[in-house]
Amino acid sequence: MSDNNPAAGSTSAGDPPAAYDRPTDEQILSFERKIKEPESQAQLVGPLTSFDNLIAEYANGNPAILAKLHALSTSYCGLRATRRDGNCFYRAIAFRLCELLASRRGTPWADAVVLRLGPECREVAKEAGYNMDLMGDFADCWEDAVRDGDVEGAMADSVVCWLRIVTAAVLKKNSDLFEAFILDSYPTLELFIGSQVEPMNVEADQPHIVAIATALGVTIRIGNLDSSSTAEGAMNWHEIDPLEPLAVTSKVDTDGPDPVVELLYRPGHYDIVYKQAA
Amino acid sequence: MQRRPAASTALKRLMTEYKELTTNPPDGIHAGPVSEEDFFTWEALISGPDDTPYEGGVFEATITFPKDYPLSPPVMKFTSPMFHPNVYSDGTVCISILHPPGDDPHQYEHASERWSPVQSVEKILLSVVSMLAEPNDESGANIEACKMWREDRARFEEIVRANTLKSLGL
Numbered sequence: 001m002s003d004n005n006p007a008a009g010s011t012s013a014g015d016p017p018a019a020y021d022r023p024t025d026e027q028i029l030s031f032e033r034k035i036k037e038p039e040s041q042a043q044l045v046g047p048l049t050s051f052d053n054l055i056a057e058y059a060n061g062n063p064a065i066l067a068k069l070h071a072l073s074t075s076y077c078g079l080r081a082t083r084r085d086g087n088c089f090y091r092a093i094a095f096r097l098c099e100l101l102a103s104r105r106g107t108p109w110a111d112a113v114v115l116r117l118g119p120e121c122r123e124v125a126k127e128a129g130y131n132m133d134l135m136g137d138f139a140d141c142w143e144d145a146v147r148d149g150d151v152e153g154a155m156a157d158s159v160v161c162w163l164r165i166v167t168a169a170v171l172k173k174n175s176d177l178f179e180a181f182i183l184d185s186y187p188t189l190e191l192f193i194g195s196q197v198e199p200m201n202v203e204a205d206q207p208h209i210v211a212i213a214t215a216l217g218v219t220i221r222i223g224n225l226d227s228s229s230t231a232e233g234a235m236n237w238h239e240i241d242p243l244e245p246l247a248v249t250s251k252v253d254t255d256g257p258d259p260v261v262e263l264l265y266r267p268g269h270y271d272i273v274y275k276q277a278a
Numbered sequence: 279m280q281r282r283p284a285a286s287t288a289l290k291r292l293m294t295e296y297k298e299l300t301t302n303p304p305d306g307i308h309a310g311p312v313s314e315e316d317f318f319t320w321e322a323l324i325s326g327p328d329d330t331p332y333e334g335g336v337f338e339a340t341i342t343f344p345k346d347y348p349l350s351p352p353v354m355k356f357t358s359p360m361f362h363p364n365v366y367s368d369g370t371v372c373i374s375i376l377h378p379p380g381d382d383p384h385q386y387e388h389a390s391e392r393w394s395p396v397q398s399v400e401k402i403l404l405s406v407v408s409m410l411a412e413p414n415d416e417s418g419a420n421i422e423a424c425k426m427w428r429e430d431r432a433r434f435e436e437i438v439r440a441n442t443l444k445s446l447g448l
Contacts, residue, residue: 130396133294134348137287138395157349158287161395191391198394199378200349 044155045095046081048274054079067233068225072273079264080272086201089208089270090163093261094142094154096272097218100259102149109258112248116217118143121166124215128169138162161200163212168197170211174243178207203268209240217246219260223273288347292317295399307403309341318343322354322403326442327411331435335442339371341399351376351393354402359441361434363413363424372419375405
């Protein structure tokens with residue numbers, strides 16, 4: 001075992017006082033940071049690239065995954081890789097939604113989403129018991145980014161923080177529904193939220209996806225890049241609609257279908273994918 | 279494009295928390311910045327909870343906030359003598375609410391309360407009061423205190439009472 005390994009020499013609380021060689025919290029955490037360093041320098045949201053790198057990555061890997069990537073690349077033009085820091089899901093949604101809203105500015109869809117993700121989200125958070133004197137700054141960061149079409153601003157940790165809070169608020173508001181999925185693994189919904197939603201750097205799972213789609217009023221489509229075999233190697237897509245649909249008024253046919261946020265999922269990670277222009 | 283630097287978000291948040299703590303102080307807790315010039319270093323005074331060997335004592339601690347507070351948690355360190363299973367011998371407090379999930383030197387319980395931006399100085403201090411009343415010997419920071427708390431409670435309480443008197447300058 002390497003000398004750097006904090007596990008070496010670790011001891012349990014039951015050992016005699018002579019065993020004082022347990023590394024300090026700080027030593028353990030700095031070791032962890034060192035391991036995670038390459039990832040912590042990756043871009044929060046990278047440039048739009050083709051699927052070539054991903055295809056190369058799986059070239060000698062699972063044939064089912066490779067088939068799905070080839071199928072994906074016929075109708076999608078590429079992806080933006082996100083940093084693997086446990087915030088990728090929230091960051092990907094913030095970035096892509098900010099982009100979509102900027103490209104559809106002034107449409108009934110965009111107006112309805114802006115209403116939902118701004119004042120309505122604040123209201124849901126307040127009703128869920130969040131102290132808006134303490135949380136309002138984070139909401140400001142998100143709303144400012146959306147208003148200015150500022151995708152850089154939408155990548156900020158403070159936006160991730162706010163989206164976690166609105167996700168948690170929707171879970172609380174619909175506790176009857178979500179408890180059915182959560183109580184198998186957690187004693188209470190509160191504990192699930194306090195350990196799996198509110199803290200930064202914790203990955204998102206199915207309940208989070210439904211909750212954030214509801215909070216923002218946006219459909220989220222997730223392509224599952226797993227190793228299961230499918231007919232003609234097609235990707236499995238999961239489409240998650242908001243529990244309460246968006247109230248889009250005066251919709252005109254020329255607007256086309258409402259935009260959706262599309263993500264590519266591999267275990268523990270979400271990247272943003274882009275459809276080819278029709 | 280205007281973007282607030284993280285430190286100003288942190289400063290604003292700390293000023294809001296300070297204001298709330300002074301208008302609505304929880305029992306037995308006082309906390310605030312050491313000086314007007316430095317809102318990132320606070321001093322806290324915690325009264326030892328009743329029916330514990332800490333009862334009657336007033337314990338001083340410093341709380342140091344990172345520039346990206348509240349995304350990252352502060353560090354709390356007792357400056358009064360503090361003999362407790364969850365306090366390192368240098369005074370640093372080690373409880374789950376001060377650690378985000380993942381920062382897991384003690385492998386806290388899966389579902390214990392963790393640091394997140396919805397926590398606050400007040401919640402930390404209330405957790406510390408609970409910690410004084412109910413040590414958690416599953417995730418010990420001071421091994422000697424842990425062992426003594428479990429195996430020789432009388433001796434443990436004797437040391438704590440002596441510290442309690444010292445905290446009052448007696």
